[in-house]
Amino acid sequence: MIILADLAELKLAFGDLDEAKVYGILDSFVANNPNNDETQKIVEVCQHGMEIVGEKFENGEYFVGDLIFAGELLSDSIDRLKPLLGDGNAVTRGTIVLGTVEGDIHDIGKNIFKSIAEAAGFKVVDIGIDQAPEAFVEAVKIHKPEIVGLSGVLTLSIDSMKRTVEAFKAVGLRNEVKITIGGNAVSDEACRYVGADAWSKNAPDSIKVCSGWLL
Template sequence: MGHFEELSQAVIAGQASKVVELTKAALQSGVEPLAIINDGLIAGMNVVGKHFKEGDMFVPEVLMSARAMGSGVELIKPHLSDGEVPNKGTIILGTVKGDLHDIGKNLVGMMLESSGYKVIDVGVDTAPEEFIAAIKEHEAQVLGLSALLTTTMLSMKETIEALKADGLRDNVKVVVGGAPISQSFSDEIGADGFAPDAASAAELVGKLLA
């Protein structure tokens, strides 16, 4: 069917108005709402993720694609019954205390949402106890921590220590990311995994929850 392909292309090109137009047309012609999400919108975002990983697309373009995809999903949501909305797991996402960077975190959130996870973004400059409160409130399976400053990297360790102290550490997978973060730092602070970029973060979460 041609319109899935066209819809994917519009997502890849970051054309939100075209995505809206094509999504409306598909809904009107009776295409399954879930198929529009999976075969059109998410299929396009998967290509974007690949391009981003290979360095053929950059953050501003990825953000435009994610926004375009989001505008399609918003239109479809009212047409889905509750059971149909995919939720492969709940993830709390935030930038650690003392750090105000959010572009990387937002990208990770978009990639995870487009892969079918429920993402609760607690924002930037988040203290360990705020992460813990969010995990309890939303019964999350994964905690994603972001830091862009070398000075705030240690807040990740403090957050993991706080999870242990609260007895939550065994129930939650902790993934970390951000420019100064490496696999060895992730191992050192006892995280479950490290992702160098947003596309890898979504893959990593999939592996950890499998």
């Protein structure tokens, strides 16, 4: 069972970039063998901790080096939790081509989405960060996925996402795939502007949408 006070402490430890404390709390969670829902909750709390990091960066308390450290801390934390997110051996539900759009090098959220999608039984073809529209088109031609996931946290990434969707239209592939966008910058309005089918700032929720598309 996970304890709410520990979750609050985890979020603060993340915001403080207190590595020893973060790992200590995570190790005690893992020792209690949380179920998939509880593990997703823990992932969400780590993500909220990152929001504190973002605020401290904005008000000048943290610098880019701290962001890099925060990124590594979150990635290592997800690695510790990954075995609890599922065995990934379920029947393959479908394929998702995933990448961070052009101009954006953030990949922590993308990697979390990937881990959760794989745990839910999807095959994920991850084409990496800073990927041009043409790279997504090429990957779709090769892997023939049902779904394309575009990740991006910068405000500028919304325009890259739009260019990517337009590239699919230009080669007649837009109606062959469902497109979901995710990352800090997405919203309902951005989704309409981009021409995507769905958006989410929360990986577990978006996996439910992806699963619904394949029913």
